[in-house]
Each structure stands twice: as C-alpha cells, then as structure tokens.
Amino acid sequence: MSQSNLAAVRGMNDVLPAAIGAWQHLERNARELFAAYGFEELRVPLVEQTTLFKRSIGEFTDIVEKEMFTFTEADGESLTLRPEATAGIARAAITNGLLRGARLKLWTSGPMFRHERPQHGRYRQFYQIDVEALGFAGPDIDIELIAMTARLWRLLGISRVQLKLNSLGTPESRRVYREKLVEYFTQHAAALDADSQRRLSGNPLRILDSKHPAMQAVIGGAPLLSAYLDAESREHFDALCATLTAMGIDYVVDPRLVRGLDYYSRTVFEWVTDALGSQNAICSGGRYDGLISQLGGEATPAIGFAMGVERVVELLQQTGQAFSRPSPDVYVLASGERAMRAGLALVERLRDELPAVVFEMNQGGGNFKAQFRRADRSGARLALILGENELERGAAALKPLRLDAAQAECTLAELPARIPAILDTL
Numbered sequence: 001m002s003q004s005n006l007a008a009v010r011g012m013n014d015v016l017p018a019a020i021g022a023w024q025h026l027e028r029n030a031r032e033l034f035a036a037y038g039f040e041e042l043r044v045p046l047v048e049q050t051t052l053f054k055r056s057i058g059e060f061t062d063i064v065e066k067e068m069f070t071f072t073e074a075d076g077e078s079l080t081l082r083p084e085a086t087a088g089i090a091r092a093a094i095t096n097g098l099l100r101g102a103r104l105k106l107w108t109s110g111p112m113f114r115h116e117r118p119q120h121g122r123y124r125q126f127y128q129i130d131v132e133a134l135g136f137a138g139p140d141i142d143i144e145l146i147a148m149t150a151r152l153w154r155l156l157g158i159s160r161v162q163l164k165l166n167s168l169g170t171p172e173s174r175r176v177y178r179e180k181l182v183e184y185f186t187q188h189a190a191a192l193d194a195d196s197q198r199r200l201s202g203n204p205l206r207i208l209d210s211k212h213p214a215m216q217a218v219i220g221g222a223p224l225l226s227a228y229l230d231a232e233s234r235e236h237f238d239a240l241c242a243t244l245t246a247m248g249i250d251y252v253v254d255p256r257l258v259r260g261l262d263y264y265s266r267t268v269f270e271w272v273t274d275a276l277g278s279q280n281a282i283c284s285g286g287r288y289d290g291l292i293s294q295l296g297g298e299a300t301p302a303i304g305f306a307m308g309v310e311r312v313v314e315l316l317q318q319t320g321q322a323f324s325r326p327s328p329d330v331y332v333l334a335s336g337e338r339a340m341r342a343g344l345a346l347v348e349r350l351r352d353e354l355p356a357v358v359f360e361m362n363q364g365g366g367n368f369k370a371q372f373r374r375a376d377r378s379g380a381r382l383a384l385i386l387g388e389n390e391l392e393r394g395a396a397a398l399k400p401l402r403l404d405a406a407q408a409e410c411t412l413a414e415l416p417a418r419i420p421a422i423l424d425t426l
C-alpha cells in the first residue's frame with residue numbers, strides 16, 4: 001500500500017499525544033464529578049442491532065434515515081455502529097434486569113459513529129461523555145443534572161456557554177401540536193424546502209430546526225409547542241425554570257428547541273457556545289420517559305445528556321490552560337552497556353521503593369553530553385548518573401538539573417533516602 005492510499009477514513013480523527021492532556025483533563029474532571037454526584041460508570045457495546053436505533057431514535061430522524069453505519073451479518077442480521085449511547089444503555093438496563101423499580105445513575109463514554117458531512121466540529125467518529133438517570137420522574141433530577149454540567153464548565157474554566165431549555169410535553173400533547181403544525185406548514189407548503197416537504201409527513205417538528213434562511217419567516221410564524229403543553233408538563237417545566245433561577249443558573253427558554261432524536265418528552269436542553277462556529281452544541285439531552293417501556297422494559301421515567309468531547313476539548317484548549325505531560329522528577333543517565341543494564345535493574349528497585357517519584361531512564365545510549373541534553377529537555381529536576389566505575393564501587397552521583405549545583409556521590413543503598421530528600425529542596 002503506498003502512503004498516499006494510507007489516509008485515515010474521512011471524518012475520523014487521530015487524537016495525538018499533543019492533544020491528549022486536554023482530553024484526559026476533561027475525562028478526569030467528568031469522572032470525579034459524576035462519582036461525587038453518585039453516578040456509576042457502565043460500558044455498552046459499540047455495535048447493536050439496527051432495530052434498536054430505529055425503534056428508539058426514530059425512523060424519520062436524520063440519524064436513522066441517512067447517518068448510520070450499518071452492515072449485514074452472514075445470517076442476515078442487520079447491525080449498526082452506535083450513533084449515540086442512550087439507546088444502548090436503555091437496552092442494557094432492560095436485558096440485564098437492572099430496572100425492577102430501581103433508580104440508576106449511570107454514565108459512559110466512548111466513540112459514536114454518524115455518517116454526517118464532516119466539517120469543523122462535526123465528525124463521523126466522535127466521542128461522547130454520556131450521563132443517564134433512570135427511574136426518576138423529576139424535575140429535581142433534571143435540575144441536578146443541569147447543575148452538574150454547569151459545575152463541570154466552571155471546573156474546566158469554560159465560560160462562553162449558554163443553556164437553552166424547552167419542554168416537549170407528553171406524546172399526547174405533542175400529537176395535538178403536531179396536527180396544528182402540519183396544518184400550518186401545509187398551508188405554507190410552497191415556502192418549504194425539499195427536506196422540510198419530506199419531513200411534513202414523517203417528522204414535522206424537525207422543520208422548526210431548519211437552518212435554511214429562506215424558511216425562517218415561515219418558521220417564525222408557526223404555532224408554538226408551549227401553547228399546547230399539558231398541565232403536568234407545564235408544572236414540571238415551571239418548577240425546573242423557577243429552581244434554576246433561584247439557584248442562579250442562567251438559561252434561556254427556546255420554544256423552537258426540538259432536538260433531533262424522537263425519544264424525548266418534557267424537558268430538553270442544550271448547552272451552546274459562540275466560540276466554535278456553526279457546530280455550537282457542546283452538550284445536549286433531555287427526558288425520555290416513554291423510551292424504556294416502548295422498548296419492552298417496565299415503564300421508567302428517565303433523563304440524560306451527552307457532551308461532544310471534541311467540542312468541549314476545543315473550548316478547553318481555547319482557555320489557554322496547559323495540559324502537557326508532567327515532567328519526570330529524576331532522569332537517569334548511564335554510560336556504557338554494563339552501567340545501562342545495571343541501571344535498568346536499579347531504577348526498577350527505586351520505582352518499587354519510591355512509588356511517588358517519577359523516573360525516566362535514558363534510552364537509546366549516547367555519551368553523557370547527549371544524555372544531559374535529553375535530561376534537560378525532559379524537564380526533570382534531578383539527574384541520577386550511573387558510571388561503570390562508580391557502580392563497581394556500589395556508588396552513583398546525583399546532580400540537581402535546574403540550578404548550578406555540584407554533582408554529589410552517594411552509595412546505592414543511600415539512594416532511596418537521598419533522592420526524596422534532595423527533591424524536597426528543589
């Protein structure tokens with residue numbers, strides 16, 4: 001295979017070591033925060049039966065209609081690379097018998113796959129960190145999830161974000177609204193683009209999401225879902241908004257926020273930013289009270305969200321914080337093959353005895369001058385120098401690297417005490 005044929009698949013990216021610090025920083029903060037709020041990690045497969053996504057995300061959504069990576073097994077079974085995690089988690093809760101009236105607070109993370117047109121912030125393989133709370137009717141859990149995400153942005157130092165909220169009501173109230181919407185858009189059919197014409201029969205709510213400039217006027221005149229909300233959904237939404245206000249969490253109610261997946265009911269939300277261009281949603285989710293029973297599990301109210309890791313990482317990088325690999329504490333230099341071999345064994349013993357100290361052993365040989373250059377570049381504070389003659393005498397030398405201090409010899413037996421003592425002074 002020539003190198004020109006060796007390109008990565010379109011829309012699928014490598015995450016290189018230079019970027020990994022920011023990824024790990026986000027992952028570590030999220031993991032610790034979720035644990036502090038009582039969420040447990042679970043991991044579900046990357047591949048599920050295609051029918052799972054059709055039944056949960058919905059037949060008439062962009063994801064199911066045109067974005068799934070689907071393949072057929074030899075026995076004819078249709079499988080799909082997961083485009084999102086909620087369906088798989090709902091499936092896992094049912095098939096593992098986790099529900100039975102239980103309350104589950106779960107999170108997962110990993111790659112998702114959508115055959116979208118790649119652009120900045122939109123990829124065909126992308127990562128999500130996904131949180132789901134099953135068995136809670138809310139609105140208290142809705143509020144806690146939102147407060148937890150707001151806290152995550154604060155912890156990460158991300159400030160250019162805004163929370164958008166809406167309520168989609170119950171399926172019944174939405175049915176009434178849907179009829180009104182179809183009536184309205186049918187009257188204005190001539191103003192609809194081809195995509196919206198198609199959605200008119202399958203998924204008319206998605207017309208509201210259209211970004212087509214020529215359609216904004218007709219969308220602006222469409223009836224609003226909020227006018228058709230059932231009383232309980234209204235109460236749920238009012239309690240959510242009032243509590244967020246009391247807690248000082250800013251939001252805007254966006255009556256046109258409808259989301260691209262069909263399983264939602266009542267609360268939906270999206271954190272957006274003006275710092276990333278057109279792919280501005282960094283974290284989105286909502287309630288899906290009907291999904292689990294629809295998939296054959298016992299009726300279980302639920303809510304969750306997922307954040308797009310690439311997008312949050314980009315915001316993190318914009319903050320200017322440094323996420324580079326920490327430097328080693330001690331760089332170990334050895335001249336000659338015998339000293340190198342002895343050095344490897346010695347450093348393994350020191351790692352056993354001093355687990356808090358990070359050692360980097362010089363690799364790839366080189367004279368002392370070259371090794372000292374590498375030691376300087378490594379950022380280590382202390383050099384441990386192993387010369388053949390010294391080793392034969394059972395000795396080694398220590399030299400502070402970032403100040404003008406002399407090299408001092410000590411016995412190998414003294415090293416476990418001397419190294420931390422010197423590091424403490426540097």
Ligand code: HAM
Binds near residue numbers: 083286
């Ligand atoms: P979603 O809005 O489709 O919701 O995706 C959630 C987040 O994933 C988006 O806000 C965005 O940050 C990121 N994202 C989506 N597609 C892409 C892409 N092609 N490239 C990069 N990032 C992307 C869901 O997936 C729901 N499962 C969320 C949820 C969980 N609802 C309830 N529980």
